Amino acid sequence: xxxxxxxxxxxxxxxxxxxxxxxxxxxxxxxxxxxxxxxxxxxxxxxxxxxxxxxxxxxxxxxxxxxxxxxxxxxxxxxxxxxxxxxxxxxxxxxxxxxxxxxxxxxxxxx
Amino acid sequence: xxxxxxxxxxxxxxxxxxxxxxxxxxxxxxxxxxxxxxxxxxxxxxxxxxxxxxxxxxxxxxxxxxxxxxxxxxxxxxxxxxxxxxxxxxxxxxxxxxxxxxxxxxxxxxxxxxxx
Numbered sequence: 001x002x003x004x005x006x007x008x009x010x011x012x013x014x015x016x017x018x019x020x021x022x023x024x025x026x027x028x029x030x031x032x033x034x035x036x037x038x039x040x041x042x043x044x045x046x047x048x049x050x051x052x053x054x055x056x057x058x059x060x061x062x063x064x065x066x067x068x069x070x071x072x073x074x075x076x077x078x079x080x081x082x083x084x085x086x087x088x089x090x091x092x093x094x095x096x097x098x099x100x101x102x103x104x105x106x107x108x109x110x111x
Numbered sequence: 112x113x114x115x116x117x118x119x120x121x122x123x124x125x126x127x128x129x130x131x132x133x134x135x136x137x138x139x140x141x142x143x144x145x146x147x148x149x150x151x152x153x154x155x156x157x158x159x160x161x162x163x164x165x166x167x168x169x170x171x172x173x174x175x176x177x178x179x180x181x182x183x184x185x186x187x188x189x190x191x192x193x194x195x196x197x198x199x200x201x202x203x204x205x206x207x208x209x210x211x212x213x214x215x216x217x218x219x220x221x222x223x224x225x226x227x
Binding site (some may be wrong): 004043045046087097098099100101103104 | 218
């Protein structure tokens with residue numbers, strides 16, 4: 001079983017749609033959670049951290065369910081520029097500070 | 112956010128050549144840097160954790176004699192792919208930060224290596 005699992009997609013949605021991505025992680029000791037965005041042939045960039053109480057940043061809402069070891073990302077009012085691969089990332093926050101990446105969910109927003 | 116640079120951004124070489132990739136933190140000091148590899152349509156896989164002034168910590172399955180890491184200063188880490196072969200062709204990305212007091216990791220733009 002992969003440490004971080006995501007639906008690879010692609011999700012093909014029209015502009016203005018709402019789309020949700022899910023992610024599960026296997027290590028219950030995981031402490032920090034993130035969503036990164038990666039454009040084709042580019043490096044990942046932090047989209048947002050995910051907090052236990054859930055958090056929102058503009059059109060983006062992230063939620064965490066520790067009991068189910070489940071993380072979600074909701075994108076409202078999709079823009080063409082949202083087309084990218086979204087990576088679910090966890091950090092054990094142990095002495096190694098390693099980030100564990102999911103394989104990503106690809107989003108295509110069409111006009 | 113902090114800036115991390117990588118050089119070169121892409122390289123094409125013949126099989127058997129050694130290739131050095133540099134990773135620099137431009138506006139902060141990074142005691143720890145991370146090296147990742149990403150094959151097409153796959154996730155980033157951590158190769159090693161580079162610690163300034165000490166030996167790197169390699170992930171299981173990564174050959175330390177093939178992927179030489181040097182972290183001689185707080186702003187520079189290098190990854191040398193020795194005797195590269197076509198199967199080493201990949202996207203190599205470094206990051207810095209993400210340690211105590213610095214939760215976010217900042218990624219370099221990556222180096223695309225193609226071995227013929």
